Amino acid sequence: MLNTETRPAGKVDYSALIEPTRINSRLYTDPDIFQEEMEKIWYRSWVYVGHVSEVPNRNDYVTKSIGPTPVLLVRDRNDEIRLLLNKCPHRGNQLCAYRQGNRATFTCPYHSWTFSNTGDLMGYALADGYEGASKTGVGLGKVPRIAIYRGFVFGSFAETGPTLEEHLGGAKAALDQLCDNAPTGELDLRAGFLQHRTKANWKFMVENETDGYHPGFVHGSIFQVTKSGIANLYGKDSIALTRDYGNGHTEFDLRPEWRRIDKPLNWFGTTADRLPDYVAAMNAAYGPDRARQIMIDGSPHTMIFPNLFIAEIQMFVIQPISVDESIQHVTAVQFKDAPDINRRLRQQTMGSVGPAGFLLADDTEMYERNHRGARIRDPEWLVLTRGLHRERKDENGYTIAHSTDEVPQRGIWRHYLSLMQEQPA
Amino acid sequence: MTAQIAIATADNDLRALDPVALHHNVAQFLFHEARLADSHDYDGWDALWEEDGIYWVPANGMDTDPETQMSVLYDNRSRIHVRIEQLKTGRRHTQTPRSELARLISNIEIGEVAAAEVTVFANSMIYEDNLRGETVWAARNEYRLRLVNGNFRLVRKKIALVNNGKPMFTLSFLV
The missing domain is CATH 3.90.380.10 (Naphthalene 1,2-dioxygenase Alpha Subunit; Chain A, domain 1)
Structure with missing residues (x-):
């Protein structure tokens, strides 16, 4: 990148790059600014993910995204819309390799851990090796906040913040x-x-x-x-x-x-x-x-x-x-x-x-x-x-x-x- | 090299043609069409099409139903002509300057043969260079050709890009 310079992360002075009637070209080209946008915009504010009509039936799922991160838009076994992260909590393996489908469970191909489409771990493979271990707390990652307006499903990685209606x-x-x-x-x-x-x-x-x-x-x-x-x-x-x-x-x-x-x-x-x-x-x-x-x-x-x-x-x-x-x-x-x-x-x-x-x-x-x-x-x-x-x-x-x-x-x-x-x- | 070679058949029936001759004639037509596309000979390419022509690039699968699902491109004859006319304005910015192209057509197989129509399968690989850089496109193609006055004409061309379920760069040349 031509206009990248070395500086401590998080030290960009944005008011020096954005004025009411002109903006600095660096805002489009600086990889550090892109990384900061991920944290401050894409992984914080409300982002549109998908529409409820894309998962019309129970157990339907479709792969969507929030920023570069893939997100599974799921209508779970209880008819609830969820946003799950496609990562096995065991070794980080990509869990689901398909764009869309219908399934009540996701089984990781690596060590066969099986998750409900609610995100909960259902069972360890060769469970004797996990004697005494709890299954709670080792479920799939979730987008913490989800809100739906007229079928439009939005997600936010911030636990707290403005409501979707306030944002819109x-x-x-x-x-x-x-x-x-x-x-x-x-x-x-x-x-x-x-x-x-x-x-x-x-x-x-x-x-x-x-x-x-x-x-x-x-x-x-x-x-x-x-x-x-x-x-x-x-x-x-x-x-x-x-x-x-x-x-x-x-x-x-x-x-x-x-x-x-x-x-x-x-x-x-x-x-x-x-x-x-x-x-x-x-x-x-x-x-x-x-x-x-x-x-x-x-x-x-x-x-x-x-x-x-x-x-x-x-x-x-x-x-x-x-x-x-x-x-x-x-x-x-x-x-x-x-x-x-x-x-x-x-x-x-x-x-x-x-x-x-x-x-x-x-x-x-x-x-x-x-x-x-x-x-x-x-x-x-x-x-x-x-x-x-x-x-x-x-x-x-x-x-x-x-x-x-x-x-x-x-x-x-x-x-x-x-x-x-x-x-x- | 520009004119097609007339195909001599008994009673204008492709089924009467020797299979080797049929394959040769089909291949010559596909190479001719490929050269018109590679060289941006827009009028020459446009003129190959029959009135009921369909030019189709499916998305999200090799055979996704174009009547219910999105395709990258699904042109009837009038839309093919609009596409050509847009390219000819000189203000189709994505083709100004034009892509530099060279394509290979291979694995040509003859499918169903009727009196005046033949279905053809072939693979294509297209090298494109433009302002953004180099892109390689690979597709399994299906053609339907019609024999009219001793020459083949295009009735249908389906270009099933092998990676059409993934994000793809702009596809603005004649594929």
């Missing part, structure tokens, strides 16, 4: 808005994830998700070819907004544009007559007036810090691997019992995102160029001044500005600074 704050409304688009109010995320690897620091992804300045340039090629009107949302005359919810959560609020156009499902590039089953189910569930409003407002474009990005029709989970490597996990938003819209959601998602996506392949190219650029010594400082003169507050007191302004990025860094300056309890 105003961004909770985005999860509600997303679920409202389902006739049943529930998601059903079982289409599988694409895993898009990139040689770039994770924060480039978090910042880009609500950067409304780039689409016209980075995605101009696909907008041109498909004659898409999406570019107008990110143009000079757009009335869409950027919003800083606080706590690092940011949003690109397209509702002002959709309300101006006033056509149900226009947000999804389609019309009500093309998805008749979905529209009928929405009308039945919410009544015609409320259903119409939901189908005009559409699904949110919201980045929930540090790793959950709702991109209207897709859901991304950002995973940091190392200072210069990340994985974007992405799947299609799918609504419970809504096959006609779900098919279109999958088709659009497969076209747009993932390693071959019309959109995300180019975003990801930018992440890698961002990262290579950040390693260059001069200029050290990167500029986040766009739209300062037109920031204002919305009716809830959140900062908003034009759709192309850098309100989200300034908000992300303000929250990041507060986390990195916290002293360990």
Whole structure:
């Protein structure tokens, strides 16, 4: 790393690297800062792990992660959702080698210790060698705090701290808005994830998700070819907004544009007559007036810090691997019992995102160029001044500005600074 | 080298062709297609496709159902054309500059043979060099080729990357 220097661990002065309208490139490239982010962000604050619909039946499990650490999302034998760590407490062996499955017990292949999917040790192999030893206290590691909001499962490695609802704050409304688009109010995320690897620091992804300045340039090629009107949302005359919810959560609020156009499902590039089953189910569930409003407002474009990005029709989970490597996990938003819209959601998602996506392949190219650029010594400082003169507050007191302004990025860094300056309890 | 060699069959029936000749003709077509992809001959590659063409890169398994599960890429004919047109804008940033590519197509086996269609299995290994660095891609491919006016055309190309259940770098060239 070009700009790594020797210094005692934990001695980075973050206030000298983050100013209200500019940030130092070193924040993306310094491996010591990455390690400190693990302790102060990824292994402390609330991190999105998975969705309850990914483990619909008792004893279902799926491998997820918190930061670089694999985590088993389990619906245990008692129907309880758990987050277990995939490490045998005997010799540290990786316990489960599969991405997903259904099993009530996990047996370590090394010395055959067997654990219930509640995490408890059920039995030692060749138990005579453990005469008098207790089985309690030698279970699997657990993520100490788990909280679920509308099916979204979050974990925190901190024993104490803000509740999930306190952490989500105003961004909770985005999860509600997303679920409202389902006739049943529930998601059903079982289409599988694409895993898009990139040689770039994770924060480039978090910042880009609500950067409304780039689409016209980075995605101009696909907008041109498909004659898409999406570019107008990110143009000079757009009335869409950027919003800083606080706590690092940011949003690109397209509702002002959709309300101006006033056509149900226009947000999804389609019309009500093309998805008749979905529209009928929405009308039945919410009544015609409320259903119409939901189908005009559409699904949110919201980045929930540090790793959950709702991109209207897709859901991304950002995973940091190392200072210069990340994985974007992405799947299609799918609504419970809504096959006609779900098919279109999958088709659009497969076209747009993932390693071959019309959109995300180019975003990801930018992440890698961002990262290579950040390693260059001069200029050290990167500029986040766009739209300062037109920031204002919305009716809830959140900062908003034009759709192309850098309100989200300034908000992300303000929250990041507060986390990195916290002293360990 | 650019034109395909016309395939002479009795009554346009591939089943009437000598197996060695069929294998040879299939291999020549696959090599031709590979060269168009390696050299970013976008229009040439696009022109190989039939109207009912499907270009498919599954994810999370060799044969995951593309109608219910996410695929890396699952293009019908119109989406194949969009992909080509995007590459041709010159502003498909991940291919500007273009990847340098060389691929090997091997282990070619003839599957089911119908009068005008043949299923083919082959392995491919692709070396890619781009701004990020070098990447090697390995896949088990399945093709369906249709005989039209004495030449093969693509009806289906499935590229089952052997590591498609793991995180993968951007895949923006014609695979």
